[in-house]
Amino acid sequence: MSEIKLQCKCGQVQGLVRNFSVGRSTRAVCHCADCQTYARHLDERSDNSGGTLDEFGGTDVLQMTPAQVTFHQGAGQLRCLRLTAKGLYRWYADCCKTPIANTIAPGLPFVGVVRTALAVDGPLDAAIGPVQFYMQGKAAIAPRPGQKIHNGFPVGWFVATFPWFLLGKISRKHKPSPFFDRSGRPSVKPEVLA
Numbered sequence: 453m454s455e456i457k458l459q460c461k462c463g464q465v466q467g468l469v470r471n472f473s474v475g476r477s478t479r480a481v482c483h484c485a486d487c488q489t490y491a492r493h494l495d496e497r498s499d500n501s502g503g504t505l506d507e508f509g510g511t512d513v514l515q516m517t518p519a520q521v522t523f524h525q526g527a528g529q530l531r532c533l534r535l536t537a538k539g540l541y542r543w544y545a546d547c548c549k550t551p552i553a554n555t556i557a558p559g560l561p562f563v564g565v566v567r568t569a570l571a572v573d574g575p576l577d578a579a580i581g582p583v584q585f586y587m588q589g590k591a592a593i594a595p596r597p598g599q600k601i602h603n604g605f606p607v608g609w610f611v612a613t614f615p616w617f618l619l620g621k622i623s624r625k626h627k628p629s630p631f632f633d634r635s636g637r638p639s640v641k642p643e644v645l646a
């Protein structure tokens with residue numbers, strides 16, 4: 453188990469991923485149209501844009517339980533955007549529009565921390581493990597040479613994610629969450645884009 457620092461680009465938002473282990477997380481790069489729309493939406497609103505999407509249109513996300521994520525500075529900068537009324541809850545830092553994390557629903561022990569929020573010293577793969585899955589490739593803006601990209605959600609992703617997700621469900625690791633209060637209300641009112 454280790455800790456990973458969380459930080460927005462400008463440094464106002466700071467936090468920690470606690471109890472991190474490669475075996476109890478999943479690292480995936482998502483190329484879906486929604487992740488791309490979201491990243492571009494924030495890029496257009498920031499001065500230090502870019503860095504969320506790689507050259508193939510992928511967003512690198514480290515998935516874990518919300519109980520592992522805390523913020524000790526700048527939590528008041530967190531904002532929530534949903535592309536549609538039923539879309540993912542996508543959390544970002546308002547100060548510099550850095551994508552922080554995506555959640556599905558308050559009751560689920562699942563959060564995808566976006567690479568842009570991980571403040572890692574040294575090689576990223578050594579700290580958080582290599583990318584396990586390249587998914588939703590049908591929306592990729594270019595083929596990834598030498599990489600297997602799955603068109604949708606690979607079965608392997610479910611196989612890798614289900615054990616820690618189930619453990620998180622049993623041990624109720626959907627909370628405490630920095631994103632939802634005890635009754636499951638988002639910590640800030642989500643803005644709906646569509």
Ligand SMILES: [Zn+2]
Pocket residue numbers: 460461462463464465545546547548549550
């Ligand atoms: Zn910031």
Ligand SMILES: [Zn+2]
Pocket residue numbers: 482483484485486487488588
């Ligand atoms: Zn996506």
